Amino acid sequence: MTAAMVENDQTSEGRPWDYLLRTWRELDVPEGWRAEIDAEQIVLVPPPHAPHAHHNGIAAKVQRRLYRDLPEELEIYQTLGIHVAALDKLCVPDLVVMPSGLVDAADPEINDPMDAAEALLVVEVTAKGNARDDRTKKYRAYARAGVPMYLLIDRFDTRGAMATPFTEPNEDGTYKHSDPVPFGKPLVLPEPFGATLRTDEFPV
Known part of the structure; x- marks a missing residue:
């Protein structure tokens, strides 16, 4: 993750979040990069590069498998900003x-993030430079937002490459349950997904 791109302007009117959101809407982010809001600043997350290109391959395999059994009213999004209101954080x-239907109803001219509380599943695939954020900051953020399932796919876990679904979020920023699955074993996701991920197909 890069250093802060935009910090809170103390002379601006309104809450820091309002100023940062306005700035985020207007950013022209380079292709493949992602702009997020964390700790009252905007940060740019670079795209994975070789030798980290396997990151995209894993995300693509997860997406392809989820689509097989996903109910029609649900959709999978790759570059969707979601707002964790309790923390004024945008991921x-x-x-x-x-x-x-929620995403289709949003005004594309405003480019606001969606409410993270409306997400049914969030997936993060760690890169070597941001694995800690995915394990800690984003884990707590998604739990605080009430995201029912956070799937962390961590190729850099000290125990070896691991895929861990976290379920039953608490308001204190933790999940009650986790079920880590090492790469090589199938990972079964509950309804409404009903999918089995073949982690042995994940590139490492």
Whole structure:
């Protein structure tokens, strides 16, 4: 993750979040990069590069498998900004599953993030430079937002490459349950997904 691109302008009117959101809407982010809001600043997340290109391959395999059994009213989004209201945090996960009607109803001219509380599943695939954020900051953020399932696919876990679904979020920023699955074993996702991820197909 890069250093802060835009910090809160103390001379601006309104809450820091309002100023940062206005700035975020107007950013012209380079292709492949993601702009997120964290700790009252905007940061740019670079795209994965070789030797980290496997990141995109894993996300693509997860997306392809989810589509096989996903109910029609749900959609998978790759570059969707979601707002964690409790923390004034804006994340752009690798994958988000959300009711398509909510996204379709949003005003494209405003370019506001969606409410993270409406997401049914958030997927993050760690890169070497941001794995800690995915394990800690984003884990807490998605739990605080009430995201029912956070799937962390961590090729850099100290135990070895691991895919961990976290379920039953608490308001204190933790999940009650986690079920880590090492790469090589199938990972079964509950309804409404009903999918089995073949982690042995994930590139490492």
